[in-house]
Amino acid sequence: MTVLRIEQVSRTFPARHGNAPTRALEPTDLTIGNNDFVTILGPSGCGKSTLLRIVAGLDRPTSGRVTLDGREVTGPGADRGMVFQSYTLFPWLTVRENIAFGLRERGVPEAERNKVADAFIRQVGLAGFENHWPKQLSGGMQQRTAIARALANDPKILLLDEPFGALDNQTRALMQEMLLGIWERDQKTVLFVTHDIEEAIFLGSRVIVMSARPGRIKAEIAVDLPHPRSYKIKTTPEFVQLKERLVEEIRTEALKVAEHA
């Protein structure tokens, strides 16, 4: 059983060059249970990425704490896999070597890690590209490799920071289906940050809406759409209704940001 608890976590970036300190995140509480797929939705600058980085251990909270199965997060670790928005494959490693990076770091013998890597390569549909360098892959293929790389480590929770943000719409839709397929099959605990409303609904079992400046949780909306979900669900009345509601929530936040800019 995996339980991630975010307790009163806030983040203030210290003052710089005479500017006042920036409050990126108000004290926030959030609990994510086993096999939950939670999407965090908010306009840019709402602190959603900051929150995810704190969970990953790449940033430290100013106050509060994050625990995973009762153990406090003090730094990054293999139990929390992360997929970034920027392309972060190691350019000097092939697709297979990239996916096996975490296994190799743990001392898994080569034959075994290649077996695991190849299984994930098939799962994300990259068979035939095992020995390609990242440079030779399209953006979508790079992100599929990055997801496989995070999954190959068998983390307790998968953290995704707008992983499809730099992809074109068609590729993005395919990637969403692929990720959801993996989740439906393997039951993973996932925390997914996005600014795309449709993406948040399509993927999530719960959508957490965040407000901007200061960042805090504004609303939590359960998505009671049946699984397995296909792309066709995006045109059902239930989906559209949820979308309308979230559009309103996000719009007020986006307006706030625009006024302050």
Add this chain to the structure above:
Amino acid sequence: MIDHSDHLSMRPLDSVTSKQRVAYGLAFFILFVALWSWATFGGHVSKTFLANPLTMVQEGYDLLVKQGFVFDIGMTIWRVVGGFALAAIIAVPLGVLMGAYKPIEAFLEPFVSFARYLPASAFIPLLILWAGIGELQKLLVIFIGSVFQVILMVAVTVGATRRDLVEAAYTLGASDRGIIRRVLLPSSAPEIAEILRLVLGWAWTYVIVAELIGSSSGIGHMITDSQALLNTGQIIFGIIVIGLIGLLSDFMFKAFNAWLFPWRLA
């Protein structure tokens, strides 16, 4: 439509074919020799100051066949390679440590930056005092001339490693040692190889200076001897040999780097 039919037209950042590249590069060498011939054969420059190309080739043949110049070339190459290897063995690990660990950088960087500007050639009298006029002194000149440059450049390269790659490695469970061995080193390795290639070129200039003073062998020694005999043909031949060896080592280094880091060219 942009018209590309005119081969002589140049547009900013437009590429050339590899054939054109070779032809253009050769054209300049031909132009250079032509100017040289015009100045010497045409009698515009006195023979005492500048030998003509033909004399230079004859003197060069004489040097190689009768005067054992091959041994001098070998000595010079060994000094450059030896001093440079010594510098690289110490400078690369130190540079990596400085780039990776900021306290080490803060400790060493000011001194190394200062030492970098100390001219290697100015150390020659001191090194003769310390190490005599043997091989050690020659190696030390190369060493002093290269080591501080390599340390600083490697430190900057390693320090500029993409942060997101380091973060990705951490989230994959990498330890601090793993970050250095499996992210910082491989990501900076091609740059480090380029730095070594560059500094090796500089090392060639130091070795000749070291050989001009207190030496009994080497290309630089031959050049000083020829000066005493007013043999400009030999001097020019010596200089050209240095240039050719430099060009050759550069080519080899580039080919080696390309073979070592295929992912960069993919």
